[in-house]
Amino acid sequence: MKSVETEIRFKLNGREVCLTVPVTMKTLTMLRDKLGMTGTKYACGEGECGACTIKLDGQTVNSCLMYAVDCDGRELVTIEGLRTPEGLNPMQQAFVDHGAIQCGFCMPGMIMQADTLVENNPNLTREEAQRGLEGNLCRCTGYTKVLDAVDAVVEAKKCCGRC
Amino acid sequence: MEKNVTVSPIAKSTLIGQRVKKPDAPDKATGKTRYINDMVLPQMLIGKVLFAGRPHARIVRIDTSAAEKLPGVYAVLTGKDAAGLKFGFVRDNVALKDKVRCEHDEIAAVAAETEEIASRALELIKVEYEDLPGVFTPEAGALVGAPLVHDNFPGNKSLHFEFKHGDLAAAEAASDCVVDSVFRPHHVTHCCMGTSCAIADFDHNGKLTIWTQTQYPYNYKMDLAPALGLNPGDIRVMQPPVGGAFGSKLDVYPYEPIAALLARKTGRPVKVIYSREEEFKAAPTRQAAIIHMRTGCTRDGVLTFRSADVLLDNGAYTSWGPTIPVIMMRTTSGHYRVPVVDFKAQAIYTNNPYAGSFRGYGNVQTTYATAQQMDMLADMVDLDPLEFHLKNAQISGEVTPQKSFLRECALVECLETAAAASDYSRKRKAYAAARDKPGRYKKGIGLASSIHNAGGAKIHKSDGIGTILKVDDYARVTVITGASEIGQGIDAVITLIVAEELGVPVEHVTIVNNDSDIAPWDVGVHASRTTFIAGNGTRRAAQKAKAQILSAAAKMLNEPAGTLELRGGFVVRDTCGTPLIELDRLLRRMHFQNVPELVMVTDYYEPNSEPEGAKHISDHSAAYSHAVHIAEITVDTLTGEIKVDKVTVAQDVGRVINRMGLEGQIEGGIAIGLGYALSENMRIEKGMLRNPCFRDYKLITAPEMPPLDMHFIESNCAEGPYGAKGISELPTIVIAPAIANALYNATGVRIFNPPMSPETVARAIFEARQAGK
Numbered sequence: 001m002k003s004v005e006t007e008i009r010f011k012l013n014g015r016e017v018c019l020t021v022p023v024t025m026k027t028l029t030m031l032r033d034k035l036g037m038t039g040t041k042y043a044c045g046e047g048e049c050g051a052c053t054i055k056l057d058g059q060t061v062n063s064c065l066m067y068a069v070d071c072d073g074r075e076l077v078t079i080e081g082l083r084t085p086e087g088l089n090p091m092q093q094a095f096v097d098h099g100a101i102q103c104g105f106c107m108p109g110m111i112m113q114a115d116t117l118v119e120n121n122p123n124l125t126r127e128e129a130q131r132g133l134e135g136n137l138c139r140c141t142g143y144t145k146v147l148d149a150v151d152a153v154v155e156a157k158k159c160c161g162r163c
Numbered sequence: 164m165e166k167n168v169t170v171s172p173i174a175k176s177t178l179i180g181q182r183v184k185k186p187d188a189p190d191k192a193t194g195k196t197r198y199i200n201d202m203v204l205p206q207m208l209i210g211k212v213l214f215a216g217r218p219h220a221r222i223v224r225i226d227t228s229a230a231e232k233l234p235g236v237y238a239v240l241t242g243k244d245a246a247g248l249k250f251g252f253v254r255d256n257v258a259l260k261d262k263v264r265c266e267h268d269e270i271a272a273v274a275a276e277t278e279e280i281a282s283r284a285l286e287l288i289k290v291e292y293e294d295l296p297g298v299f300t301p302e303a304g305a306l307v308g309a310p311l312v313h314d315n316f317p318g319n320k321s322l323h324f325e326f327k328h329g330d331l332a333a334a335e336a337a338s339d340c341v342v343d344s345v346f347r348p349h350h351v352t353h354c355c356m357g358t359s360c361a362i363a364d365f366d367h368n369g370k371l372t373i374w375t376q377t378q379y380p381y382n383y384k385m386d387l388a389p390a391l392g393l394n395p396g397d398i399r400v401m402q403p404p405v406g407g408a409f410g411s412k413l414d415v416y417p418y419e420p421i422a423a424l425l426a427r428k429t430g431r432p433v434k435v436i437y438s439r440e441e442e443f444k445a446a447p448t449r450q451a452a453i454i455h456m457r458t459g460c461t462r463d464g465v466l467t468f469r470s471a472d473v474l475l476d477n478g479a480y481t482s483w484g485p486t487i488p489v490i491m492m493r494t495t496s497g498h499y500r501v502p503v504v505d506f507k508a509q510a511i512y513t514n515n516p517y518a519g520s521f522r523g524y525g526n527v528q529t530t531y532a533t534a535q536q537m538d539m540l541a542d543m544v545d546l547d548p549l550e551f552h553l554k555n556a557q558i559s560g561e562v563t564p565q566k567s568f569l570r571e572c573a574l575v576e577c578l579e580t581a582a583a584a585s586d587y588s589r590k591r592k593a594y595a596a597a598r599d600k601p602g603r604y605k606k607g608i609g610l611a612s613s614i615h616n617a618g619g620a621k622i623h624k625s626d627g628i629g630t631i632l633k634v635d636d637y638a639r640v641t642v643i644t645g646a647s648e649i650g651q652g653i654d655a656v657i658t659l660i661v662a663e664e665l666g667v668p669v670e671h672v673t674i675v676n677n678d679s680d681i682a683p684w685d686v687g688v689h690a691s692r693t694t695f696i697a698g699n700g701t702r703r704a705a706q707k708a709k710a711q712i713l714s715a716a717a718k719m720l721n722e723p724a725g726t727l728e729l730r731g732g733f734v735v736r737d738t739c740g741t742p743l744i745e746l747d748r749l750l751r752r753m754h755f756q757n758v759p760e761l762v763m764v765t766d767y768y769e770p771n772s773e774p775e776g777a778k779h780i781s782d783h784s785a786a787y788s789h790a791v792h793i794a795e796i797t798v799d800t801l802t803g804e805i806k807v808d809k810v811t812v813a814q815d816v817g818r819v820i821n822r823m824g825l826e827g828q829i830e831g832g833i834a835i836g837l838g839y840a841l842s843e844n845m846r847i848e849k850g851m852l853r854n855p856c857f858r859d860y861k862l863i864t865a866p867e868m869p870p871l872d873m874h875f876i877e878s879n880c881a882e883g884p885y886g887a888k889g890i891s892e893l894p895t896i897v898i899a900p901a902i903a904n905a906l907y908n909a910t911g912v913r914i915f916n917p918p919m920s921p922e923t924v925a926r927a928i929f930e931a932r933q934a935g936k
């Protein structure tokens with residue numbers, strides 16, 4: 001019962017990737033099992049928790065719902081790709097500094113979502129952040145410190161004058 | 164003065180109460196942390212479990228031959244492979260069953276090269292069942308002639324608990340008001356974001372290494388061993404990072420011995436990991452219960468007695484979960500000054516999923532009852548609930564009927580602080596007055612409080628912890644401790660305490676707490692004990708190291724003993740802060756002198772609590788603590804939807820250690836409590852879970868999280884590290900009844916069967932209006 005495979009090419013965290021995947025494989029499985037990129041998490045597999053959130057051409061998607069073949073020709077960023085050469089990106093650093101991370105299992109998805117929200121809306125309000133993170137479940141933190149971290153990034157961007 | 168030291172004086176400062184980052188946070192923020200769920204070992208096989216999918220049945224025959232023949236399958240196990248290997252609190256469970264007692268009973272297990280092959284193999288296993296009539300509520304299970312879940316447990320009786328104090332009949336006679344209600348707290352489950360997972364591997368000496376999510380590594384060995392016929396000493400417990408636990412990993416569940424049995428059979432490492440659906444079905448629950456509670460008071464609002472008759476839904480097997488009455492009775496007897504107490508609890512076997520322990524440990528259910536009855540009584544005697552609470556609140560030095568000694572008790576301060584901060588009394592009156600005025604949206608405010616052990620709970624012979632601490636030639640400190648990190652933040656607390664004592668940066672502290680072959684004994688993360696117990700252990704070990712270092716320094720530097728301190732990476736004169744020598748240089752000198760000296764110390768800390776005992780009359784925790792929550796809500800009386808606008812929290816934390824971690828624990832604890840109060844509900848129909856997914860089992864999401872106004876009351880616990888008490892369960896315990904009392908304030912309606920979901924609330928409001936007409 002060999003499933004049909006196909007070759008795909010895409011950009012993952014800035015690097016070209018070419019590999020063969022079964023047509024039934026989900027992007028999450030490809031990332032974790034084929035590419036060893038275990039930063040992206042499985043927590044439901046049904047698009048209900050956001051733990052598997054990645055960036056696809058600048059927008060977030062649940063990688064557990066998306067077929068790997070649909071990555072062909074596109075640009076993916078995972079939590080591993082958010083780091084800058086200098087270290088943690090501002091959102092990652094804000095999560096660390098504000099104590100937003102407990103067990104951390106939801107955090108790769110949460111951070112990807114938060115980072116994209118702020119990227120797309122530099123004036124993001126707390127209410128908008130709350131709504132924007134509605135699809136990302138966290139069992140540990142009660143979201144308060146997550147929102148504090150997002151607020152801090154928005155504020156910092158405002159005062160540096162670069163945006 | 165040593166040459167080369169040109170640093171200006173280093174002033175005294177403290178890290179206690181500061182905000183210290185979790186050392187594990189950067190790797191978690193970048194996806195670098197390798198959770199157990201991410202682990203792959205060479206040669207590793209994937210184990211999968213065949214669940215019964217029916218609540219009660221006899222297994223007539225089972226045929227695994229086709230599965231065994233499937234290429235890529237290495238082992239297929241069934242009940243006969245685990246026969247006689249009983250485990251569990253009363254040894255009523257086995258890894259693989261020969262009879263079905265609940266939906267998720269493990270009937271067979273497969274180890275295969277890939278998950279796909281393992282799944283395919285499960286499909287090839289043919290099982291013929293003969294369904295049996297089941298029992299699905301504790302009342303039904305307790306009926307004479309009810310079908311038996313276990314033949315050797317007549318009457319379906321599992322654990323039983325009792326505590327009586329004083330003359331109940333006399334107290335009832337002396338009561339002017341009595342409230343009598345039946346509460347039916349429901350089934351919920353932990354929903355750890357990282358699903359259950361275990362990896363097992365045997366070496367050729369027969370020693371098992373198991374990577375697990377356990378939060379009690381030492382008792383885990385003891386509990387796992389009988390499921391495998393092993394000596395606990397031949398089990399090495401590895402604890403990689405986990406995606407949450409919340410009490411669910413305070414026990415052994417069948418997938419763990421199953422992974423080990425498959426590993427033994429195949430000679431290869433085997434990983435069992437659950438899907439979310441399997442997690443919902445097979446992970447433990449918070450017990451559903453039926454609590455018949457009565458509380459009395461005099462006309463002036465002085466409590467006279469409290470009685471509770473509790474039936475617990477044990478589910479099909481007895482884990483540590485059904486021991487929750489140990490805590491339920493402490494709250495029944497000790498939540499406010501209750502002179503007369505009568506507590507009974509009986510756990511009844513049913514064909515439902517079985518209960519485990521869950522943050523709050525029975526106190527969530529009990530406080531839902533006690534805190535509402537306090538509110539009801541206040542109403543009956545026409546007192547502001549705040550005043551009623553204050554009238555009955557204990558103060559420092561009081562002892563409860565079960566002999567919990569409230570050495571430092573800040574209940575009054577918690578009540579007053581929360582009430583003042585939220586303007587409780589004024590709002591309560593105003594909202595009650597507006598209750599019957601027209602308008603779809605009603606506001607309400609509700610006060611609730613509870614008591615919980617805050618210095619461990621001596622339910623084992625020991626509630627202690629071992630700590631090994633070493634300081635190397637570079638003044639880097641390693642703490643080897645039994646305290647488990649499950650996300651709650653003990654690592655940050657340990658680094659903070661070491662930094663405080665030894666004057667080194669927190670970044671220079673490494674913690675080893677993930678390997679039972681290395682780390683010494685600890686009872687585990689439970690009973691709000693870890694900061695208290697491991698904090699004390701760490702502090703004592705660090706102080707021993709410090710004494711050794713300072714005595715060596717005094718000798719080498721010719722300074723009088725007792726005048727030196729460690730600060731900012733230096734040995735300094737305590738009074739003026741003048742640096743005398745860098746700590747690392749001193750350590751190297753100690754190490755390489757004629758009579759070499761290495762800094763490595765050990766400590767065993769046993770709190771001064773008393774064992775729980777069969778009579779439950781003991782000072783079982785080294786500290787107790789209170790929290791008060793005041794919830795402000797808006798109720799949509801048409802849809803029944805409750806929006807929580809704000810929660811004011813006043814909690815006796817003893818002393819703040821890591822402020823950031825403390826806030827995080829309270830916020831997270833409240834989020835779990837909010838889910839319990841408002842939306843989470845396992846819909847179990849005739850033993851079958853109908854909503855095993857996040858779509859239908861609703862956790863609190865970011866928009867639903869209310870703003871919190873937190874007040875930390877510092878009662879300075881004499882036994883606690885720097886005065887601290889344990890803190891992390893009370894937030895989960897107190898929030899639901901605060902909302903329930905607010906709902907009453909807003910609408911005049913009480914919900915005895917949580918969750919206060921829109922349907923339940925809307926129906927209650929509708930029925931109350933019908934009745935009022």
Ligand code: FES
Pocket residue numbers: 041042043044045046047048049050051052053062063064065
């Ligand atoms: S794992 Fe993709 S949304 Fe939950």
Ligand code: FES
Pocket residue numbers: 100101102103104105106107137138139140141356406407650
């Ligand atoms: S930090 Fe644990 S689930 Fe979010």
